[in-house]
Amino acid sequence: MMSTFLASPIMHNIFAGLAQGVIYSLVALSLVIIWQSTHVLNFAQGAMAMFASYIGMTEIDRGLNYWFCLVVSLAVGFLFGGLTERILIRPLYGKPEINAIVVTVGFLGVIEAVAQAIWTSTTRNIATPLSQIYFHDQGRVVLLSPFVLFQFGLALGIMALVAVLFRFTNLGLKLRASALAPEVARLLGVRVNRMLTIGWMLSAGVGVVAAVIVASGSFGLYPSDMDGILIAGFIAAVVGGLDSPVGAVIGGLLIGIAEQFVLAYWSADLASLGGLIILVVALMIRPQGIFAKSVGRRV
Amino acid sequence: MKWFRSIVAQERTTARLTGVLAVTILTLAITFVLPPVADSQLAGGAAISIVILGLSWLVGWSGQISLGNSGFMAVGAYATGIWAVHHGSTPLIFTFFLATVIGAISGLIIAIPSTRLSGPYLAGMTLAFSAAISPIAQNYTSVTGGEGGLFFNTLTTPHWFLGLFSGQNATINANAQWTADLAVVVAGVAFFFMANLFHSHTGRAMRLVRDNDVAAELVGINLPRTRTVAFVVSAAFAGLGGSVYVLINATVNPSAFPLTLSITLLTLMVLGGIGTLSGAVIGGIIYAFSTNLISHLNSLTGINPTSNLGANMQGIIFGVLLILTMLFAPHGIAGLGRRLRFFVKSVRRVASVSTGE
C-alpha cells in the first residue's frame, strides 16, 4: 500500500519538486547569509559556485574520488568567497547598495567567460558514486534514487550545520552580531571585517554544495548551469525573507514544488510562473517575506 | 487639468526646451558624420536611453528599485509589434503613443501590489513581472509569434531622405541614419518631458518621499499614490523605449527581453549616473558603443577574436570594465564629472577663504 503511494503521480511531483527545491533552498540560504552580513545581493553567487565545482569536479577525469573532489570544490569555494569579499566587495561598503549589484553582475560575466574560455560550453558528465537510477516498485517508478536521497541528506545536513553554527557557537554569535550591529560588535572587540569575510566564505561554500548537486544531475556541468537556479534562489530568499535562513530554506522548497505542480497540471512553458505566483502572493501578505521578523519602522 | 499641471513644471520650461533641443540637434548633426554602423548603434542607444531615463526616475527620484523595466519594455515592444503586424501603415506617432500608454498601464498593474515593498523585496516583485513575460510570450503563440516572435518592416525611409544620399551604399547608409535620427528625435521628446517632470511638483514630492517618507507623509503627501505615479511614469518610458527598440530591429521575440535585461538596464543606469538626464544619455552611449571599445581592447591583446578564448575575452573585458568603473567612479560617469566640479569649486573656496582672512 505504502509503496504504491510513493509511486503515485502526486508523490512523483512532490519528489521532483523537492529535488529541485533543495537546490533552490541552498542557493537562497547562501544569498541570505551574505545579505544579512553585508547587504549585498550577490548576482555572481551561482557563477562562483559553478567555477569552484569546475575546478573540483573535473578532477574526477583524472581518476580522483568523487568525495575528494567535492571537498576540493568546497575548499575552492571558501577561498573564492573570501577573496571576493576582500578584493571586490570591501571597497563598496558605505557606497550606494545598487553599486554592489553592478560589481557582482560584472563579476558574473567575468567568471562565466573565463569558465567558457577554459572548459568550453560543452556539457561535462560527472560520474557519481551513488546510483542515479530511480527506485522501482512493482514495476512503477518512485522518483527517488540513492543519489537523490543523498542530495536531500546533504542539503539537510548543510542546513543543519549552518543553523547550529549560527545559533550555538561563539563564531555564529559573532557573525550574527556583526551582521545586526557592526559598530556595536566592533566596540565589543569582535573583528567585524574578519566576520564579513567568513560570512562570504560560508555562503560560497553553501553555494558550492548546490552547484555540485546540479553538476552531478542529469544536465551535467556547463558554464551557465547556475543562472536560472540563482534567479529561483533569489525568489526563494525573497519569499522567505532575506534576513531569515529558515525562510530561505522553506521558500526554496515551496518554489520547487510550485514549479513542478504548474508543470504537471498546467503547462510546461509556464513552469517558472509557479514560483512567481508564490512570490507575488507572499509579498502581498507579508511585504518583508513570510518569515521576516517584523521590525517596526525606525524613525 | 490639475494632474497635468502637477507633472509639468511651470518655471523655466523654455530654458529646458532650449537645452534638450540643443543636444538633440547636435546629436542629429553628429549622425551625418558618423559611419552607418555607428548610426545603427546610436539608434539602439537612443531607444535604450529612454528606458534608462524612466528607470533612473524611478530609482533616483522615488527611491524604488525595479528589476521589472525589461518587462515594461517588452510590453511596449509587443504592443508595437502586434500593432505593426496588423496595421503597419498607421502613423508612427500613434504607435509610440499606444506603446507608451500600454506600458504605463502595465506599470500601474505592478505598482498597486508593490507600494508597500522596498529594497530587495520590491526588486523581487518586479523581477517576477519581467521573468513572466518570456514564458507568456512563448506560450501564447497565436498572438506573440511564440519563440520566433513577430516580424514587421514598419520603418521606411522617406524618399526625400533617401535623396540626400548617393553612391554605392546609399540605401544602407540612408536607412541607418534615418532610424538613428528617428530614435534621437523620440528620445529628445522623452528627455524634454522628463526634464520638466524632474522639476515639477510631483518630482519634488518624489524626492521627499525618497529621502524621508515619514516627513513626506507629515506634509500631506500620499505615499502609495506618489509611488504608483513613479512606477507608471517609469513604465511609460520603458514602453516607449521598447517600441523604438523593436521598430529599429524590425522584430520582436522573447529572447530580446530576458530578465537579465533588467539587470543590464540597472547596470547601465548606475554606470551613467542615477537620477540625471546626462546619466541616462551616458548609459545609452555605453549600451550603443561599449562593444566597439571592448573589441578594440580585445584586439590589443592579440588573441584571435574568433577563437574560444578570444570570443570570451570580450566578456571578460566587459565585466572587468564594469567592476573598475564602480570601484573608481561609484557615482557613475556623470557623478565623476560632478565630483570633479565640486572638487574644483571647493579648492577655489578654500583659496578664497584663506586669502580673505
Place this chain on the structure above:
Amino acid sequence: MIRVENLTVNYGAIRALDDVSVQANPGRVTAILGANGAGKSTLLRTISGLVAPKSGRVFFGDRSILSTSTENIARLGVAHVPEGRGVIYELTVEENLRLGAFASKVDIREGLEKQYTQFPVLGERRKKYCATLSGGERQMLAMARALISNPRVLLLDEPSLGLAPLVTSELMNLILELCHASDLTVLLVEQNAKSALRIAHDAVVLHLGTVVASGEADVIANDKNLRHYYLGLVQ
C-alpha cells in the same frame, strides 16, 4: 589612564572637536558635559577608534592608541557603551552578554554568573530577546555587557537618556560604586549635568567642539557662569 591631547576632528567641512585635551584617571569618574552637538559623543568615538581625528593624540596608559583599530582598543580593556546603549535587540540577553565577554580572556560561564548576581533581573530574563526588555533593563544589560570583560576603562555615552529620575539616580550610584570597587577609569558623557556632577570627581565642559572648562567636579558645579551658560542648571 586615558589621555587625550590636542584632539581635532572634522566631519567633512564641519569641525566637531577643536584642540580638545582631556585626562581621565583610574578610580575616578570624569564627566564630559555640554549641550547637544558639543562634541561629547565624538570624543568617546574617537577614543574608541570609530572616528579618525584630523590631529591630536590619544593614549591608553602610556600607549598611543590613535592608529589602533576599534576591536583592538576594546581588547585592551576599553568598554564603550554607545549612545542608545547598543543592545542588540534581535539577540537574547545571554547572547548579548556572551558577546561582551569575547573582548577579554575571561571565562564566559564565570562572567555570566557574576553579572547575573550583580543584576538578578538579567538572570531571570536570560533567554528573552532584548526587544522585550524595558529601558532600565536594557541599560542594565548594556552595563553588564560592558563589565563582563573586566575592563579597565568604561566609556558611557548618555546612560541616563530615557530613564526615570529614580532609575537614573540608582544607575549613577552604581557607576560610582563600580568605579571605586575595581579602580575603573570612567568617562561619563551626560547631557543631564546635575546627575553626572553628583557622582563625578572630575568634569570637562565642551561647547561647540572646544573645552570651555575642566577641573574638579565640585568647582565646575559651583561656577555660576558655567552652570548658566553651558550646563543649563538654573536654580
Place this chain on the structure above:
Amino acid sequence: MKIGKRNRRVAALLCSSALALATASTGLIGASAGASTSTPGVTATSITIGASVPLSGIAASYASVSAAANAVFKYIDKLGGINGRKIKYIRLDDCYGLAAYGLGCTAGASTTPLSNNQELLAQDHVFATVGSLGTAAEMSVMSYLRQNNVPQLFVNSGSVEWNQPSSFPELFGYQTSYVAEGKIFAKYIKANFPTDTIGFIGQNDDFGATGLEGLKDGGITIPSADNLTYNAADAISGSTSDITADVSTLAQNKVPVVVLDAVPGFTYGILATAHALGYSPQWIISSVGSDPLSVNTPLEAGAVTLSYFPSTTDNADPWIPWLRKVLEEDPADFPKFNSSSVMSFNELYGAGYALAFAETLRAEGKNVTRGGFVKALTSMTLATPAITPLRFTGGNHQGMQGGAIATVNSNGTLAPTSVTVTKSVFTTTPFAGSSINSSNWIIAPIPSWLK
C-alpha cells in the same frame, strides 16, 4: 568664467554627445575601405563575405562550424584563391541571437544578429553572408538583407523558411529541412518498428514543430500523451523540471521508440534522465542534437540519427583525410588539431558550405556580381563531403534533400566518438505528400583544383 546651472547641464550633455562621437569612431577606422568595384565586397584581389554565428554562450559548440569553413577558405587562398581573389571571411559573435545581456553570453551588451549584419553590410561591405547560424536569429535579418539585395547563403538551420525563392530570391538554406528529416525518420520507423507506439520530445519552436510535421506527413501518428515539448528557453536557464516530467511520462507509458528534436545539451539531459528512470527506448535523434562529441555521453550509443556526411572516422572517404589536412594547416582556428585529434560533424558541415561557396564563385568566372552568383548557384552541381546532393534550382532553395540513417557507436571510451552511416541515402522535399526516394551514397570526387 561663470556658467549658469542650466548651461552646465547643457554643457554636460554636449560633452556626452561628443563622447559618443569619439567612442563611435574608435574601432571604425578604415570603415570606408574596399568597395572600389561595382559589386560590394569584391576587388580585383579579394572577396569579402561574413557571418553572424555563436562564438560564445550556450551554443558556442557550433563555433567550430564556421571555423572549419574559415580553414577551407584559407586553404583555398593558399592555392591562389578563386580567379585571383582571396576570400576574406568575417565571423561575428551573436551569442545565438540571445541578445547578449550578460548571463552566459559575452558578445557585448548591444550585439544582436541584426547589429552584426548591419556591421557586415555597412562597414565591411560584404558580398554576401555565408553560413550564418540559427533559425530565429536569421529570420530576424531576412528582410534587412533582402532590402539591400545581399545574398544570405547557406543558413545553418533546417527551417523551411529559407526556401521562398519568389519573395527572397537571394536567400538559400543548406541543411536538410526538419520536415524532410521527420519524413525520413518516419520511413525508417515504419520499416523497423511497424507496430510500436512512437513518442516525441521536441523543442517548442520551429525546430520541434516542423520536425513533428514531417513525422506526421510520413504517416506516423503519435498519441497525444506521448507528444511532448520542452521549453527552449530552459536551455539558457538550466531548468530541468519539464524534461524530467516529459521523460517520465514516456517511461510510464513504456513507449519503445522516441524521436528527439533537441539541441545537444538537451539531448544529454534527456538521455541521462531516461537512464535514471531505467528507461531505454530506441532513440531517434535529429541531426541537430546528435553530434556525439557535443552530446558527450556513452548513453547515446545505439541511438539512430540522420547524417548528411560520412562518418568522421571513415578514412576511405577521400574528403575525410582532405579535411584533416586542411584543419591541420590552420592552427589559428584549430590550435591543437593534429593527426590524432577527433573530428566532429561540425567541421564537415562547415567545410561543406565553404566548398559550395568557393565552387560557385569559381564557376561564375572572373566577373563577379551578386546576380551572377545566384544564377550560378541555382544551375550547378556542387562537390562537397555531403553524401546527399546539395543542389539548388530556381524554384528550390532548401539545400540538402535528405541523408542516411546513422547509428551512434560506443567505442569503449567514456564518450562515443564515431557514427556508422548506412550506405543508402534517402531524399525527399519538405512539401506535404512528396515521396521519399532511396538513392546511392554519393562520394563527390574532390575537384582537382583543391588538391
